[in-house]
Amino acid sequence: MVEAITVKRRGALDHRLETINGVSLQPAKPARRVSLRAEPDGLAPLSKALGLDLPTKPKTSALADGRSALWLGPDEWLVIDESEDAEPLKDLAEVTVLHSAVDISHRNVAIIVSGSKAADVINAGCPQDLGLQAFPVGACSRTVLGKIEIVLLRTAPDTFRVECWRSFADYAFSYLSDAARGV
């Protein structure tokens, strides 16, 4: 159990919220995030500790009980958990198999982009094919948006989660809203 922290938490995108041309841009809730690195052959105990099957196929993710694991590379996953009392880092602490788990909860900020033109908005700066066939629900990838790097996760046919580093969140949000005006 974490001690209740009384100090005020300030997000990078507090008070930013927009709906433009039917596309809503909304900062995601604070989340616990872990950058998990491991050899592909030692995943079973890590999967067990996390309570989901770490995906091994490129561009795919796994979701269980509000916890997502995104395949980012052959030995790299991004674990995201928005539940209040979730502690994925602690869940991994006892696993003895070779791995690296690093807390990046505050490193990343996420923007939820949703609406029928969500893919078009993201495609204003992201060069990947975001058609449902090429990038179905659950697909995820590290890629670029304009001049920054993002991690993109499709959570529904018309909803994406755009993760970026904290100091790039302003840029990402402004880029997406400029793009939404232009679709």
Place this chain on the structure above:
Amino acid sequence: MLLIHCPYCQEERPELEFRNGGEAHIARSRDIAAESDEAFEAFFFIRTNPKGLVYERWRHIHGCGRFFNAVRDSVTDKFLRVYKAGEPKPADVMKNLPEHSAWENIPPADQNVETPARDRVSTDGEA
């Protein structure tokens, strides 16, 4: 903008996600401290820069983050083969090219729909 097949992501991705890493297959000596000046010069400063087939390193830096190697034709920019870091230099690059990928020379006969035969004299358009 080129499309580059990432051997780890197992699909073609836009060039914007990649960074070139210079010539491939230049191994750092395991006993580098003992290398002669000449050997170090060859290792650190000398690059082949050929016209034609180049073996080069790429990193899918804004994707899976992995380094890999590629064979590319420096005349046409075409990627002929990609392979994972650590794998040996492919010897048979010109053979076994994948069929009908975009950016491949395809003879007109396979491309054109039936059109009346015309007497065409070829010119390369860049006299």
Place this chain on the structure above:
Amino acid sequence: MATTTTKRFAATHRVAGKGRLAGSAALGFTFDGQTYAGVQGDTLASALLANGVHLVGRSFKYHRPRGFLSAGPEEPNALVGIHRDAARKTPNVRATVQELYDGLTAVSQNRWPSLAYDVGAVNNIGSPMFSAGFYYKTFMWPKDAWAKIYEPRIREAAGLGVAPERPDPDTYAQRFAHCDVLIVGAGPSGLAAALAAAESGQRVILCDEQPDVGGALRYESGASIEGQDGWTWAQAAAASLLARDNVRVLTRTTAFGYYAQNMVGLVERVTEHLAHPDLTTPRERLWQVRAKKVILAAGAIERHMVFADNDRPGIMLVSAARTYLNHYGVAVGRNVGVFTANDSAYPAAIDLKKAGVNIAAIVDIRDNPSSALVEEARSLGIEINAGRTVTGTDGRLRVSSMTVQAKSGGPARKVPIDALLMSSGWTPSVHLFSQSRGKVAFDEPTLRFLPGIYAQDCISVGACNGADSLDATVDEGFAAGEKAVRATISAKPKVDKGETWGGGMLGASPGSGPEQIVKAFVDFQNDVTAKDIRQAVREGMRSIEHVKRFTTNGMATDQGKTSNLHGLAIAAEVLDKPIPAVGLTTFRAPYTPVTFGSIVNHAKGELFDPTRRTPMHGWEEQQGAVFEDVGQWKRAWYYPRKGEDMHAAVNRECKTVRTSAGIFDASTLGKIEIVGPDAAKFMELLYTNPWAKLEAGRCRYGIMLREDGFIYDDGVVGRLSDHRFHVTTTTGGAPRVMHHMEDYLQTEFPHLDVWLTSITEQWAVIAVQGPKSRDILQSLVDNIDISDAAMPHMSVREGTICGGVPTRLFRMSFTGERGFEVNVPADYGRAVWEAIWEEGKKHDVCAYGTEAMHVLRAEKGYIIVGQDTDGTVTPGDAGLDWAIGKKKSDFVGIRGLTRPDLVAPGRRQLVGLRTKDPKTVLEEGAQIVDDPKQPIPMKMIGFVTSSYWSENCGRSIAMGLVEGGFGRMGETLHVPMPDGVIEVEVCKPLFFDEKGERLNG
């Protein structure tokens, strides 16, 4: 500008019952201040022609009056300025492309004082001076005159339009799109291809530069498809395509560039046709389309006839006159002549005649033109002059007559006309095919370059592939559409009736032959005549690429769409070579001009480049901090209080840190977490220092080299546990250090069990530096013993602060004072900062910025990589030999350090510099010499890398890289400056607390 008259001219040349704009809304517009009427659906060109206006511009070199040549994007002449408001003045807009909107304001270009009376037209009289190569030959000497006289004058005269002076207020958008089939051109062939491809359900994009689909069906009055007239069929086809989810139809969209791997650039004009565009709607949208297959259905462009004075207003392409009549309902004249080398002119003459326009005569250079069309023209009573040619025209601001003569010479006859239509045949639009690196091939019988060898997965169909009939274009398009999606579709559109085209000639027409001294224009926009091209060949140009550059043929904004083949044919004739042997100039993107706005698109203003701010930025702003840019970061530079200038603020901040304490935002420092059983081994390889024996909980200053032995980065590294390091890098070095580490880990040391994770932005970093730093933090840390005994200099602890906020607390110093760096998760950065600030106020602390940080570290001689090093500095040069693990057998850079040049004497070494006058502050970058009396150029033996006023030392301090510097202690050197030579004494780079006692409290 002339005063605007309010009278509206009647649309005198609109023909009742013709065209497709009947019943459209009436619009008003002005051209050169004169008000005119047009209708919705007009282009500026059609609306001006409806008002009988042909004169719209002056040519570039000779200032000759010019009118409309075409009705489309190939237009070389009718370039105007469109002025929306003070900021939005677009020059060189093709009036044939600009759609009319209510209130449109257009002005003519390249004329003064007015279009009808232009002083520059004197160039026309003096034209023998302005022959090909004129500029190359004339302005060679005297040399001085170039910069002072020739260039400014030429620049003033050069260019057609005037660029706007204010920033562009419009917005632009961008889209990456992917599809299975991209079809360029929505004429009959492209539409047929789209119908076939769409049926499969695959993703199809169909684009066309016109506002509507249909292509040549705009004017082809005889076409009938599926029982409908051609145009109606085309609109119905587009509607059926638009109704599909898998098809995107983009009109007003030009495919301007064909790049590698089927990437095609499109630019969509979103608001150019609107009277009152919403400023938040993008003016244009750039599409970067990646297509599995591309179908090029780009059509063909009609060529003019090359004959004397073929450029007078009123002389235009046959297809243009036909478009104005059949689409816009505008007759381009009342008594029209026709000059042709192929059949295409006949249906135009027939359409005009049937619309009540008198056809003065058709002049056909063919001896025996015979076809149903010729017969039909004859039966309508149109005079046909076969085997004859037009040798000239009259008329100053509008053509008034043409001179007709037999090709073989003989008596000439002047035929009065008010418009002249011309056609020498059709040039397939192979621009995009050629840009795709496909090789064109010359088709001898039809005198055309056609797609030959393909380089990419694309196919050309219809007129751009040499198809000569409506039947063939629809067939080719449909078949290509089927093939692209590998399906057989049954519903191929049936062509009931359609026209054919083909035939014609290239080069100068008879009567403007080699002996004639006349202006027979090949390239209208650049004023290149047949004579110029012949002259270029005579002066030794052999390659068409040289002829092009010598004459500027095809180098104007229209890129020679109508002129290139004529120019080539004339050059071939003079060279007496077959056309393919002379070659064809390269087609390059863009097909038509593209705005910078569309290319820049979103990347302007705040989106030009990311601006990175730390979690404490808001607090710093509230405190009145002045910020400096450090890469993409905004960093607090100094915090001026009331009445303080920068100097005073920095002095105060520096004093405060050394007397009580200061707090500093160090969040931008790069941070990397290195985890795994081989973490220490990896550190040993990437840094010069030894790491194996560093205990958990301790820190070390690390130096990273490149393989060549030069300093690449530095930073303090904390060992959190046996298998976990917390590495810091310079602010600017963070991304490249991460890349450098990953490179070695993945490709040279893949056997190591270790992973790297960037944590730069996970942790906000609050440096608390100064004698009171421990007192301040003492009451804030929850569970960490920060006493000197428990936590000495260069140690790190994990715990919590401020009631539970996780922290990685470093005891370290970049000031020489007792100091801490408090790392907390970024979202808590500001709150913890504020808590420290509140506590610190009890001790009279200050917040200090990067300038004070620089001064304080310079007082201690701590280097900044990139300021005191420049990529050619070794640890030895910087006095940091102690940081190299002497017992190590390998680390990146170990071999580079022993290179002969790196161990040779006389290297530049980092030393301290004390000015003789303590009040003088050296300039960073200033050059250092040994003997100031030596002759110029003096030998520079080094330069100043860091220099500040130090309030703590009561004097200026500086560091510099000086040849053999370590051996020069106490020597006097000189820094020559514009207002005198400054004397400096070489010293150790350490100006404050030489024994380093303050670090430990």
